[in-house]
Amino acid sequence: MWKTWIFCIVLGALIVAAAAYQVSRSRSFQLFGEIVAWVETDQKVIALTFDDGPTAAHTAATLQMLRDAEATATFFLVGQSIDAQQSETRAIINAGHEIGNHSWSHPRLMLMSRSRIKSEIERTDTAIRDAGYTGPIPFRPPFGKKLVMLPLYLASENRPTIMWDMEPDGHADLANDPDAYAAHVIETARPGSILLMHTMFSTNQTARDALPAILTGLQNNGYEFVTVSALLDLATAP
Numbered sequence: 268m269w270k271t272w273i274f275c276i277v278l279g280a281l282i283v284a285a286a287a288y289q290v291s292r293s294r295s296f297q298l299f300g301e302i303v304a305w306v307e308t309d310q311k312v313i314a315l316t317f318d319d320g321p322t323a324a325h326t327a328a329t330l331q332m333l334r335d336a337e338a339t340a341t342f343f344l345v346g347q348s349i350d351a352q353q354s355e356t357r358a359i360i361n362a363g364h365e366i367g368n369h370s371w372s373h374p375r376l377m378l379m380s381r382s383r384i385k386s387e388i389e390r391t392d393t394a395i396r397d398a399g400y401t402g403p404i405p406f407r408p409p410f411g412k413k414l415v416m417l418p419l420y421l422a423s424e425n426r427p428t429i430m431w432d433m434e435p436d437g438h439a440d441l442a443n444d445p446d447a448y449a450a451h452v453i454e455t456a457r458p459g460s461i462l463l464m465h466t467m468f469s470t471n472q473t474a475r476d477a478l479p480a481i482l483t484g485l486q487n488n489g490y491e492f493v494t495v496s497a498l499l500d501l502a503t504a505p
């Protein structure tokens with residue numbers, strides 16, 4: 268009999284753990300506050316988002332590709348990288364892009380205390396403002412991970428969690444093939460999509476090689492690039 272009880276308790280704990288894991292990584296569901304993976308709109312608009320950095324090595328190249336396509340994007344920057352790469356940060360701001368908050372040290376925030384979460388986020392907001400940026404600052408959790416405390420904190424600040432509905436880096440078969448990587452993005456884009464890329468990250472040469480084709484391919488299909496905040500404003504009222 269006790270074996271059955273232990274079995275039930277272990278099974279129950281496993282189910283709770285599996286559910287918590289699914290909630291922590293879901294792109295479109297969280298327990299509190301608003302989460303945005305894409306926006307419902309009938310306009311052909313897409314938000315390009317670049318996570319992590321800025322880096323000394325690859326920020327200028329990313330900015331140049333965007334400039335060549337006259338595209339606007341949102342950069343989710345890490346506070347300590349802003350601190351370390353101040354001229355790259357200012358170059359992104361001066362190019363007219365939106366700056367998002369991606370935490371101070373890129374930790375997994377999902378099991379952290381409220382005070383640590385608050386410090387990770389507010390310190391980064393301050394670094395973004397100190398760099399001279401005056402626009403809206405959307406927030407995206409590192410690794411897209413959140414569970415209870417982070418959504419609670421963001422809800423209390425009236426700040427949505429910005430996720431994504433397109434993540435070409437998540438497809439192993441595209442990892443070494445820029446043409447396939449670009450084609451995948453162009454084929455799967457839909458009005459209101461949020462595209463996640465890491466072109467400032469050193470290991471992501473495929474994404475850098477694919478970016479020009481992505482930009483022209485989507486523009487040829489009639490898409491316009493907007494910041495995350497502009498995309499939220501374009502959401503069709505329910």
Ligand SMILES: [Zn+2]
Nearest residue numbers: 318319409410
């Ligand atoms: Zn990240």
